[in-house]
Amino acid sequence: MTGDQFVTGKNPITKRKGWWDNLVGPNKILDTNKYFIICTNVLGGCMGTTGPSSINSATSKPYGMEFPIFTIKDMVNLQLELIKSLSIKKLFSVIGGSMGGMQVLEWAASYPNMLYSAIPIATSYRHSAQNIAFHEVGRQAIMNDPEWHKGNYYNQGNKPRHGLSVARMIAHITYLSEGAFQKKFGRDMQSKVLSWGFDADFQVESYLRHQGTSFVDRFDANSYLYITRAMDYFDLTNKYKGNLDHAFKKTKCKFLIVSFTSDWLFPSSESQSLVKALNKTASDVSYIEIESDKGHDSFLLEVKDFYDILSGFITGVARKLNL
Amino acid sequence: MTNLINQNLISSLISDNDKVLDIGCSSGELLYFLEKTKNIQGQGIEISHVGVKESVSKGLSVIQGDADEDLINFPDSTFDIVILSDTLQATHKPKEVLEQMLRIGKKCIICIPNFGYWKYRLQILFHGVMPVAKTLSEPWYSTPNIHLCTIKDFINLCEHLNISINEAYRNTKDNIKIIKKPKSYLNNLLSTEGIFILTKK
Numbered sequence: 001m002t003g004d005q006f007v008t009g010k011n012p013i014t015k016r017k018g019w020w021d022n023l024v025g026p027n028k029i030l031d032t033n034k035y036f037i038i039c040t041n042v043l044g045g046c047m048g049t050t051g052p053s054s055i056n057s058a059t060s061k062p063y064g065m066e067f068p069i070f071t072i073k074d075m076v077n078l079q080l081e082l083i084k085s086l087s088i089k090k091l092f093s094v095i096g097g098s099m100g101g102m103q104v105l106e107w108a109a110s111y112p113n114m115l116y117s118a119i120p121i122a123t124s125y126r127h128s129a130q131n132i133a134f135h136e137v138g139r140q141a142i143m144n145d146p147e148w149h150k151g152n153y154y155n156q157g158n159k160p161r162h163g164l165s166v167a168r169m170i171a172h173i174t175y176l177s178e179g180a181f182q183k184k185f186g187r188d189m190q191s192k193v194l195s196w197g198f199d200a201d202f203q204v205e206s207y208l209r210h211q212g213t214s215f216v217d218r219f220d221a222n223s224y225l226y227i228t229r230a231m232d233y234f235d236l237t238n239k240y241k242g243n244l245d246h247a248f249k250k251t252k253c254k255f256l257i258v259s260f261t262s263d264w265l266f267p268s269s270e271s272q273s274l275v276k277a278l279n280k281t282a283s284d285v286s287y288i289e290i291e292s293d294k295g296h297d298s299f300l301l302e303v304k305d306f307y308d309i310l311s312g313f314i315t316g317v318a319r320k321l322n323l
Numbered sequence: 324m325t326n327l328i329n330q331n332l333i334s335s336l337i338s339d340n341d342k343v344l345d346i347g348c349s350s351g352e353l354l355y356f357l358e359k360t361k362n363i364q365g366q367g368i369e370i371s372h373v374g375v376k377e378s379v380s381k382g383l384s385v386i387q388g389d390a391d392e393d394l395i396n397f398p399d400s401t402f403d404i405v406i407l408s409d410t411l412q413a414t415h416k417p418k419e420v421l422e423q424m425l426r427i428g429k430k431c432i433i434c435i436p437n438f439g440y441w442k443y444r445l446q447i448l449f450h451g452v453m454p455v456a457k458t459l460s461e462p463w464y465s466t467p468n469i470h471l472c473t474i475k476d477f478i479n480l481c482e483h484l485n486i487s488i489n490e491a492y493r494n495t496k497d498n499i500k501i502i503k504k505p506k507s508y509l510n511n512l513l514s515t516e517g518i519f520i521l522t523k524k
Contacts, residue, residue, distance in 0.1 A: 256379070282398055282401040286385050288375045291372065312379050313382065317382075
């Protein structure tokens with residue numbers, strides 16, 4: 001959700017590695033020597049594409065809450081415009097995890113003739129009640145921060161730092177797993193003595209606080225509200241009276257669906273429902289549940305089985321297309 | 324069953340560009356061979372993580388799934404050929420699996436280990452123990468094969484389900500023989516496994 005267009009190499013703003021740097025690049029699995037890789041910034045974000053923090057030309061002020069509500073489909077439509085402007089007729093593959101995976105599914109359903117293969121990872125065809133619930137807690141934290149000012153904080157000299165930071169802390173918990181937390185932190189302490197108070201005695205607390213505060217510097221609170229809402233509103237079955245398979249009736253591309261055992265945010269059962277729907281349309285589909293104890297974030301990490309499969313699938317698609 | 328004889332036999336029964344489903348495709352050797360030699364549109368179902376991983380890594384389309392649960396999702400006559408090689412005996416509901424196969428495939432190729440093979444009969448008769456052999460390599464307490472049958476049992480089930488057996492083959496030591504009377508006493512006694520081509524009546 002918070003990824004930007006700097007998928008690989010060094011991000012010029014944060015100076016950090018691109019968010020999928022271990023996967024994308026020369027001689028990597030998504031090999032930039034072989035493939036032309038396009039990664040866009042997201043509609044409604046704050047890293048280049050128009051969002052709530054952009055200036056509304058009608059008022060010469062940031063949009064704030066005046067920014068229209070947008071959907072996953074709007075994000076994809078914007079990507080489609082980019083693809084058209086690049087004169088690309090058909091994409092070799094559309095790949096993404098989490099919200100990116102939702103975009104992949106939207107591409108496959110809405111523009112079935114525009115892609116040869118689709119790789120939705122750690123995602124779902126609709127946001128679950130639990131996921132909406134977590135998003136709602138995050139949004140409430142932001143909107144209840146006195147510095148939020150109903151979204152008009154841009155000229156207030158301050159911003160809803162605390163609210164956004166808490167939202168990020170909650171979200172970060174959902175990206176990991178019980179096992180990952182335990183393995184990484186256990187009950188390890190910051191110092192040998194307890195504060196007998198509410199300081200960050202445990203390393204896990206300190207880690208979460210750091211995740212929260214560092215996020216505030218690079219992300220806009222209103223963007224967070226809008227983008228989480230777009231995910232909540234996503235449901236591919238909406239148009240088809242609950243029949244997911246109808247969404248893919250015209251889709252002829254090859255699918256690779258991947259889920260991870262410890263991902264409780266987008267559990268394997270969501271991917272399995274997707275596989276069933278694609279079987280109903282007799283689609284060409286591969287599905288695997290990868291064993292990983294790293295939770296939802298597994299798709300961003302170097303998990304060997306995941307990489308082997310991705311590499312094999314991409315090679316297979318290329319072979320079928322005689323590339 | 325990935326031995327070369329079966330691979331070549333199955334290959335000879337498949338036409339170029341057929342749409343093929345391999346249920347219990349293991350590491351995908353057969354599908355890979357058929358894609359190379361017959362340019363089939365292959366799809367596999369495999370229960371084991373390792374099998375799916377190896378198959379997809381070969382560029383094959385394989386889903387991690389279960390013959391008992393997942394065949395029901397496919398529409399009628401989706402595939403030209405459905406292959407179930409050395410898998411029926413490991414399913415929980417072999418009868419339902421067989422019915423589903425014939426619903427989703429125009430033609431089905433099925434290989435089963437034959438529990439009526441004379442050596443297996445002798446193992447029970449003289450040693451009083453459950454047969455263990457090359458095609459039934461696990462002992463009774465750890466075998467995934469929970470629904471073993473003989474060729475005669477299998478043919479009885481096909482008759483009961485109104486399935487036609489178009490052709491039957493026997494795997495011998497170094498070749499495959501076509502069987503004129505698959506239900507015969509001798510075939511049931513002398514075959515280590517049965518290979519059948521099935522269609523709906």
